[in-house]
Amino acid sequence: MEVGQAGIEGPKRKTTETICQRNAAVDVLINVEAGVWKEELVQSLFLTYEAEVIQGIALSSRLPDDRQVWTQSTMGCFSVKSAYKIAVDIKSGSDSGAVSDASSLRKFWKHLWRFNVPHKVRHFTWRACKNILPTKDILEKRKVLSEIMVAKWDQEVVEKIIMISCGLWNNRNEVRTGGAKKKVQAVIYGALDYLVEYQSSQTATIMQEVKCPASWSPPPLNSFKINMDGAVFVAQKSTGVGILIRDEDGRLIGACSKKILAPLGAIEVEAKAIEFGLQFAKDMLIQDFVIESDSLTLINALKEISPPPTAVAVLVYCSMAASHEFHRVAFSHVGRLGNRPAHILAKHALRIVDFLVWIEEIPCFLE
Structure with missing residues (x-):
């Protein structure tokens, strides 16, 4: 970012040519010896809210070399997921009138992804709700299903229903590829047993993850x-x-x-x-x-x-x-x-x- 150019764009910005050169870089805003922002200079060059954003960037006193980061990712690394999110945001911004009840739809998806079932089952349910499962009808028509409304069921009941639905779907695919057709009762019991086993393992994992020392403990000897x-x-x-x-x-x-x-x-x-x-x-x-x-x-x-x-x-x-x-x-x-x-x-x-x-x-x- 060039401070001089940024400082003279538009009539609202303060003149900077008398303070620093036109093509000055960001390092003129940093006190190299202390490793902090030059507060007075930043506030004189930028609008109040801009100065607060700049001063809110934490600097290291060691002032290492610059490196490129992907700001749309928490860890600074580019990912297709983050790029896809940007594309979706841009598209939704241009098609803001396409969905009449976007907030309700977002709430629905939020609840869906919170169901305590395996991730692949949640993904199966999402595909089913979006009507993008590779059924014969979809493969023939290639159309998008209209908005789906879900009744206010108990979460445990919904979890069991989608587990059984996934079990039926998987067995159907097994039959199509030469596998054995299971009895409905076997599919239901197998799906529910899988759900109990999964939720038990998740509970144990969560308890293990949140466990951390609650009180101060002394360091090793001579340290x-x-x-x-x-x-x-x-x-x-x-x-x-x-x-x-x-x-x-x-x-x-x-x-x-x-x-x-x-x-x-x-x-x-x-x-x-x-x-x-x-x-x-x-x-x-x-x-x-x-x-x-x-x-x-x-x-x-x-x-x-x-x-x-x-x-x-x-x-x-x-x-x-x-x-x-x-x-x-x-x-x-x-x-x-x-x-x-x-x-x-x-x-x-x-x-x-x-x-x-x-x-x-x-x-x-x-x-």
């Missing part, structure tokens, strides 16, 4: 644990970061409360908290520690279990690079209750101007 959290102050258009360092006995080694004068989002301030936590560890001359956060998305990204969200990908990768500068760094996820002291420190940033640090002293509001 430290650094808990950090972020807080968003919408009214003040700023955010706060809280950092807490404790040893294996739970003794406080250091604490920090820092205000960030930028309207960052929740995931952005969490990522900045991890970045500041690593810098705080460096300042405290700590080499062996555990980074702990209540953001499972960021911890999984730092562990390289899953890719980071596009909005904080740079921050995550820079934090990973910074962690290699220490002797040993591990990453851990904890529940909100176990991270409460760090959250209190983050909220305390609302009352300060820049930052406060406590060394081997527990802040009075944490006691």
Whole structure:
């Protein structure tokens, strides 16, 4: 983006030629030494809402090289699914009068995809509702079915009906390809048994996924644990970061409360908290520690279990690079209750101007 050109387009924009060159790039808006936006310059060049959007983009203090990302995807990678969604949005925008009750239809599909049945069965039901199953009639006519209305049935009943429907359809296809024709009773019992087995396995999986440490636990011997959290102050258009360092006995080694004068989002301030936590560890001359956060998305990204969200990908990768500068760094996820002291420190940033640090002293509001 060229700041000079963007600044003089249209009569509503403020003149920028007296502030920066016509072809200046985005880097003129960044304070390279501090790794933050030049607040006064951004506000002088752009309209208020534009300046807020720009300042809401989280920057890494390491300022890595630029890279291309696909903004329509959460992880920044191009996918046919995201491109298809854009095409559908464009088409629906041009054909906005084609569907008389679009909101009701969207509500119907939303409920359909929530049914607790296997995904392929939901997909079968979707195809049946859209009348795009390869039946003889459809193959001959190739027409689209009109809007379908569904009665307000009990969800468990609907789940059983679509499971049985899918079972009947699959057996029909088996017969057409030379398979054995099952009795209706066998198809029904088989479909319902499959549903019970699937829902039981899903319940066990969900219980396993949501299980995480609810309280703080000490780090390994001769190491430290650094808990950090972020807080968003919408009214003040700023955010706060809280950092807490404790040893294996739970003794406080250091604490920090820092205000960030930028309207960052929740995931952005969490990522900045991890970045500041690593810098705080460096300042405290700590080499062996555990980074702990209540953001499972960021911890999984730092562990390289899953890719980071596009909005904080740079921050995550820079934090990973910074962690290699220490002797040993591990990453851990904890529940909100176990991270409460760090959250209190983050909220305390609302009352300060820049930052406060406590060394081997527990802040009075944490006691």
